[in-house]
Amino acid sequence: MAIPKINHFKLTMANTSVQEQLTATLLDQVFVHDEQKDAMLHEYKKLAGAYINIDHSIAVLSDFQADKSYIYVGSFGKIFGMESGNIVIDSAFEECIFSKIHPDDLTERHILELSYFRYLKKQPVQEREKYSTFSRIRACNTVGDYCYVNHRNIYLKTLPNDGVWLALCTYAPSADVSLRPGIDGKIVNNETGEVISFENYKDYGQGLLSKRETEVLTHVAKGMGSKQIAEQLNIAVHTVRRHRQNIIHKMQVANTAEAVKTCIVMGIITI
Numbered sequence: 001m002a003i004p005k006i007n008h009f010k011l012t013m014a015n016t017s018v019q020e021q022l023t024a025t026l027l028d029q030v031f032v033h034d035e036q037k038d039a040m041l042h043e044y045k046k047l048a049g050a051y052i053n054i055d056h057s058i059a060v061l062s063d064f065q066a067d068k069s070y071i072y073v074g075s076f077g078k079i080f081g082m083e084s085g086n087i088v089i090d091s092a093f094e095e096c097i098f099s100k101i102h103p104d105d106l107t108e109r110h111i112l113e114l115s116y117f118r119y120l121k122k123q124p125v126q127e128r129e130k131y132s133t134f135s136r137i138r139a140c141n142t143v144g145d146y147c148y149v150n151h152r153n154i155y156l157k158t159l160p161n162d163g164v165w166l167a168l169c170t171y172a173p174s175a176d177v178s179l180r181p182g183i184d185g186k187i188v189n190n191e192t193g194e195v196i197s198f199e200n201y202k203d204y205g206q207g208l209l210s211k212r213e214t215e216v217l218t219h220v221a222k223g224m225g226s227k228q229i230a231e232q233l234n235i236a237v238h239t240v241r242r243h244r245q246n247i248i249h250k251m252q253v254a255n256t257a258e259a260v261k262t263c264i265v266m267g268i269i270t271i
Contacts, residue, residue, distance in 0.1 A: 018110045018262065019093075025117060027092065029163040031065040037165075044156060044166060048072050049086065057172035058082070061156075062092040065165055069094055076173060079149070081142045097171065102138040102146060105183050107265055109135060112185040113153055117164065119187055119196070125158055130191045135183040136174050148174035151183075209250060214269060216243040221260045221271045 034040075041063065048059045049072050056074035063069070071087040071094060080100050089096070098106055112133055120128045132154040138146040150172045157166040187196040209217065212233075219229045226244070230237040244256050251259045263269045 018107050018114075018266070019098075022110045022114055023093065025114060026064045026164065027067055029064065030161060031163045031165065032159055032161045034159055034165075040157060041166070044168075045070055048168060051170075055170075055172065057170055058097070060094045060097070060169040060171075062094075062167045062169065063165070064092050064167070065163075067092045071096075076171070079139060079141045079147065079173075092167075094169065097139075100140045102140070104261075104265075105135075105137040107262065108183045108185055109137060109151065111266055112183070116153065116155070116187055120155060120164070121162075125162070128155065128158055130189050131155075131187055132190055133185065134188055135185040136176060137183050139171070148177050150174045208266075209247060209263070209268060213243050213247050213250075216240055217247055217256065217259060217263060218269045218271070220244070220256050221264070221269060 044061055048061045048070065052059050052072040052074040057076045058074060058080075059072045061070040061072070067090065069089050069092055071089065073082045073084050073087065075084055077084060080097060082096070087096075101109065112135060116131070116133045120131060123131070132152055135151045137149050137151050139149045140146055150170075152170045154168045155164050155166070156168055157164075159165050188194070189196070215233060216229055219232060224232065226237050226240045230240045233240070247256060247259050248254070251262055253259045253262060260269070264271065
């Protein structure tokens with residue numbers, strides 16, 4: 001079952017903002033030397049390649065320290081127009097696949113990973129490898145239609161200084177093709193089967209906007225204009241306009257409509 005085609009190739013500024021936060025969070029970590037690093041990387045690359053040979057899906061092994069990815073493409077890669085085989089790219093993020101994902105779903109996917117990162121940081125190091133993320137995203141196939149894809153993300157290796165070094169992302173066809181909003185993002189304990197719903201921890205963006213900016217944007221989300229907001233908050237219209245411009249700048253979006261959309265997904269505002 002294919003989702004109706006829409007023009008998705010240009011990512012929204014909202015998504016760009018979230019992706020920049022994700023990139024900074026993962027690449028700006030402090031990494032330490034590990035004598036076993038080369039041997040471990042070689043072993044994980046072998047495992048990723050072997051997995052794809054069995055599952056026929058796509059696996060991306062990301063090295064955040066080197067800012068590099070090893071992409072293993074099975075026959076399922078045809079959905080993205082990718083030939084079966086192995087690819088090495090000079091980025092820890094698989095833009096060649098991200099560009100095929102619906103922008104709304106990509107934003108939620110990045111937010112889920114940020115939440116996953118922060119969640120694992122609160123867990124004992126020896127417990128972290130038990131957890132992974134699971135989501136169902138829309139990806140565009142070679143004829144321009146969206147179809148559902150199961151996406152998983154696992155942080156494979158934490159360095160002695162607590163830096164997350166390696167991650168494995170997989171993309172596989174989804175048997176669940178029911179139409180519903182969102183990516184059903186969740187963190188899963190693969191040992192116990194415990195599911196930690198995304199709704200319980202999608203709050204990493206709290207503090208990105210000031211209290212007043214959040215109030216202004218909440219009123220914008222309700223369809224109020226600057227004059228109405230000024231009257232509601234008992235402030236000057238030009239002050240409301242300044243807050244709106246500050247919001248656009250902080251969220252790195254084109255307008256307040258995109259800011260509303262992004263902040264709702266991030267859990268910063270509710271309507």
